[in-house]
Every structure is written in C-alpha cells, then in structure tokens.
Amino acid sequence: MVFYPRALTDKEASDRFDHMVAVCRAVPFGKQPVVELSSGVVVGYTGVDYICFEDQTWLEWGYRLVPERRGLGYATEASQALLAKAHQTYAGEVLAIIAPNNLASQNVCRKLGFTFWKQARVQGPVRNLYTLAVGNAPQV
Numbered sequence: 001m002v003f004y005p006r007a008l009t010d011k012e013a014s015d016r017f018d019h020m021v022a023v024c025r026a027v028p029f030g031k032q033p034v035v036e037l038s039s040g041v042v043v044g045y046t047g048v049d050y051i052c053f054e055d056q057t058w059l060e061w062g063y064r065l066v067p068e069r070r071g072l073g074y075a076t077e078a079s080q081a082l083l084a085k086a087h088q089t090y091a092g093e094v095l096a097i098i099a100p101n102n103l104a105s106q107n108v109c110r111k112l113g114f115t116f117w118k119q120a121r122v123q124g125p126v127r128n129l130y131t132l133a134v135g136n137a138p139q140v
C-alpha cells in the first residue's frame with residue numbers, strides 16, 4: 001500500500017474489495033483486475049472509484065500493481081485498454097490524485113493523456129491533481 005496512508009486490516013481490505021466490485025457493477029471502467037496474459041495471474045488493478053473533492057463527486061482513476069510486476073509498463077497498457085471502454089461508455093472529466101513524489105504514477109497518468117490541473121490538499125496531504133476528458137467531454 002505504498003503511497004497510501006497505511007496498510008489496511010484484513011476487514012478493511014475485504015470491504016475495499018467488495019466496494020470495488022460494487023462500483024464495477026455501476027461503472028464499466030470501475031477498478032478491476034489487471035491480469036498478466038502470460039501467467040493468468042492477477043497482478044493489480046486499474047480503473048475508477050467515486051471521490052468527493054471540493055463539493056463535487058468525481059470519478060477518480062487509480063492503479064496499483066504488486067511490487068514484482070512494476071516497471072513493465074503494465075499500468076499504462078491495462079489503463080489504456082480500460083480507457084477505451086470509458087471513452088465508449090462515458091462523457092465527462094476524470095480525476096487523478098497523485099502524491100507529488102510519486103513520479104512513476106505521474107508518468108503513467110501523463111501517458112494516458114491526463115494533464116496537470118493544480119496542487120491541492122486532498123483529505124489532508126498536498127496532492128497533484130490531473131484531469132482527463134473522457135468521451136465527448138470538452139477539454140478544460
């Protein structure tokens with residue numbers, strides 16, 4: 001859970017998993033498994049969840065890979081595949097919220113087409129915010 005406030009308890013992790021499944025039922029590009037084709041192993045997730053920021057509900061894109069599968073370009077590849085589905089099924093802004101020192105994540109989000117919006121405090125710490133217009137949403 002690097003770049004997350006803390007590791008989750010088993011119960012919290014289980015609840016988080018159930019929440020991701022529920023979001024996936026409502027949003028076709030909700031956080032879902034990244035499966036390594038060569039092994040069939042689930043190596044992480046990518047996709048959106050809801051977040052409230054500045055009194056507005058956003059879809060926030062996030063990704064996370066197990067440590068041994070980082071550095072292989074999987075986050076970009078999987079996110080691009082899921083973004084194609086997002087472009088077909090949704091029109092609106094999507095947000096990415098990234099710790100300023102998380103350079104790998106910012107590289108991925110820029111490769112996905114996100115552009116820097118601003119720095120702001122999100123639930124406490126300062127974060128770099130990026131946005132992406134999905135579907136027919138106008139660019140800001």
Ligand SMILES: CC(C)(COP(=O)(O)OP(=O)(O)OC[C@H]1O[C@@H](n2cnc3c(N)ncnc32)[C@H](O)[C@@H]1OP(=O)(O)O)[C@@H](O)C(=O)NCCC(=O)NCCS
Nearest residue numbers: 003063064065070071072073074075076098103104105107
């Ligand atoms: C962020 C994460 C999903 C990136 O996925 P990935 O498939 O491993 O991405 P890569 O390792 O190919 O890195 C993407 C880019 O960042 C670069 N990079 C990787 N680690 C870096 C580091 N520590 N410092 C600077 N650049 C780094 C890579 O060289 C690559 O550069 P490129 O775009 O020029 O090819 C993955 O590192 C991860 O799961 N991290 C922990 C969870 C996390 O931080 N999630 C995001 C929270 S906002």
